[in-house]
Structure formats: C-alpha cells, structure tokens
Amino acid sequence: MKPVKLAILGLGTVGGGAVRLLQDNAAEIARRTGHEIQITHVGSRRARPDLSLEGIKLSDDLLDIAKQDDVDIVVEVIGGTTLAHDVVMTAIQHGKHVVTANKALLAEYGNEIFQAAEAAGVYVAFEAAVAGGIPIIKVLREGLSANRIEWLAGIINGTGNFILTEMREKGRAFEDVLAEAQALGYAEADPTFDVEGIDAAHKLTLLASLAFGIPLQFEKVYTEGITKLTAEDVTYAEELGYRIKHLGIAKRTDAGIELRVHPTLIPENRLIANVNGVKNAVLVQSNAVGSTLYYGSGAGAGPTASAIVADVVDLVRNFGNEGTGRVPHLAFQPDALHNTPILNADQMTTAYYLRLTAQDHPGVLADVTGILSRAGINIDAILQKSIQAKGNVPVIILTQPVLEATMNTAIRDIEALSAIEAPVVRIRLENLDG
C-alpha cells in the first residue's frame, strides 16, 4: 500500500510528542490503517536534537509546506490564530486534510474553516483540541449520536485543575504551581488563557456545537477564571460537603442554551469532584443513555499526541470516502445546525454559595434571610463562623437554583445593609445529578 504523507507544523510539546508516537507505535498504527504513515516534512523555527528526524524535510516556511505535493495530511500544532489560520486555510485550498489541536483557532474561526473544508472535500479533525487524550469529540460525534444531549459539564483545562489540586492538597502557592504546569508543557503559550477560563471557553464552544447542533459561538460564553478563588472559600465549601472545580457547562433550557465557564461547588461524592491534577473529565447527560462520564489526561505531550495520531488513523482509514461519506465536522449535517438562542448571564439559573462578611449583632441574619425570602430565593444551608479580626463574622449561605438577575438584585440589597462589611463573594453551585 502507498505510504500516507504527513507534514507536522510546530515542533513543541504536541508536535514533538506526535513525531515520537508515530515512530514508536509505527507498526501498530500500520496494522490499524493498512498504510505506512510517513512524516515527509516538519515545520519549525528550531531544531529538536532530542527527536530523530532523519529523512524528514525541515523548514520554517510553514505556508510553503502546506502546499507541497508530498503531503496528504497537515498536522497544525503551532497554536495561535494568525499563522495557524493561514496554514490551515492554505492546506484546505491545496486539498490536504488537516489535524489540529488548536481550540482557539476552531472556536473563533471554525465556522469558516469547516465550511471551506466541506467545499474542498477535505476534513479538519480536532480530537486533541478538547480534553487532550480523552476521545470526547468522537463520543459526541459518534458514540452518543442516537441521543438528544441535555447538558454537559466538564473539567476541561488541565493546567487549572492541576493548580487547584496542588493548592488544595499541598497548600502550594498559585504562581509556583502555574510555573510547574508551564515546565511540564501543560499551559498555553499565554497562561492567562488557562487561569482566566479562556481556554476552557474555547473548548466549551466546540463541545456545545457537537452536543446541540449549533454554530460555534465563542463570544457568547460567560467566562470566569480561577484567579479570584480563595483558600477560605475552598475550606468552607469542604465543611459543607463540596469541592470547588473549574467547570465548563453547556445546558439546554426552555429559554435557550446556557454556555458558562466558572468555578463551581460540586457535592464531594460525585466522581467528577474527585478528578485531580492534570486529569480532565466530561460528564454528559443524554436522554437515552442517561449520564456518562469520560476521564483521562487533559494535557501534555503523550496524551495530546494520542489524540492527534488517532485523528490521523481515522483520516487514513476513510481515504476514498471524501465528501458525504465522512462524519460531519460538528456532528450534525451542516445545513441542519440550529440558531438556538444563547442566554446572557442574567438569564441563567444556578444555585449559589454566598459568603458574607457581617458585623456580629443580633438581627443581621434576619435582615439577610428576609431579603432572600422576599426575592423568592430558597436557602439550603447557613453556616456562621466564629468572630474574626475587627469583630466580623463570615456567614456562608447555600441557595437553591435561582435566576441570576434575581440573585444580582438580592446581593445588591444585602451589600446595602449597614452591617455587611465587604462585597458578597458568590460561587455557583451545581448538583450535577443526572
């Protein structure tokens, strides 16, 4: 059989991992595809003496590589949305299939890229873009295709979960753990993407389209990171039986779709509450199968290369099946995507953890609960801690689900009470029961 020719553009954590994996598992992969996979080109600005690149053409002109005749599949692992965009579009225009790990590129330009690929009769595969080595794209696109998916919730940033875990379990400082995540190759080139929730929002954009059959709409994701979380809230949440995880949540409601990324209290006995370190997990609630959970490494060279190479295998197995024979990029037929409205933050409904800093006098709690009750907000639990410096007491309140607009008004009224000393801290809470 003719060898399949591959160009790998970008030779960092993921590109290097893909070269190694294709070489290490070459025989196993050939048995699965029926073809030898030959890396003909790598695109990089610098050499990688730790890799064996003998017989492979090395160039830093990535756009030129994407046009070469001895390339069937272009693997884009450069990152960013400028050169990566041009390389992917050039590859498509030259009739190459593309494999990419670039969730930022697809969340922002995926509608255009998939349309171009469909017009050109090529495929853009992106298993590595979400939850690293976990085959969640294949699950949503194929494994669950009989179901109406109701909601999904995932720990989808490995760096953030690694930071939260190390801080909680070992009391390490945020900056110190972030530096380690960078050294291990987990973090984005700009790590604010990880810690401010942007990377998770990119991934949620992709998951939501695959789950619900909607166009990619990154700009509509409500996004909060982990940088404002305090050790105090982590401890109080644990006293009440919850863990705080940074989740991406996509949910259908009667009013529209909620797309949100934020720290979330989850009951500690849920499996997903116990997903730690660089591990990711995605919980999917569907109408026929019920809830299913997918778990594994969310970042790093090996796990991400595993997804890249699996996409290459998939493409090779489908050679000759171009056009209508392939699974649609976004799981639903391109002309069957629905423009279901995406809700604004104040239209979303969640339960809350509230932390108030109150003066220690009689009547304060009655005033607070009065405000909540007049707003129709049900309280699930109240915890009053002992007096701290300046005579204030922290009061923790867990509520039942409430419309965010209603909660905003109630918090404004609570903060206006003279006995409330600081802004109310709020963290969303999800039971994730399915």
Ligand SMILES: NC(=O)c1ccc[n+]([C@@H]2O[C@H](COP(=O)([O-])OP(=O)(O)OC[C@H]3O[C@@H](n4cnc5c(N)ncnc54)[C@H](O)[C@@H]3O)[C@@H](O)[C@H]2O)c1
């Ligand atoms: N690292 C992970 O665990 C992981 C996991 C999933 C997805 N991703 C995604 O994979 C992609 C690559 O990530 P990475 O961690 O391997 O990044 P990286 O920074 O380690 O590697 C990127 C490589 O691209 C090269 N590059 C960038 N611009 C170039 C140019 N103009 N010409 C030539 N070479 C150029 C860089 O020199 C570098 O070697 C990103 O889109 C990232 O979001 C990474």
Ligand SMILES: N[C@@H](CCO)C(=O)O
């Ligand atoms: N920076 C990303 C890489 C995997 O997409 C993370 O930490 O999850």
Ligand code: NA
């Ligand atoms: Na994946």
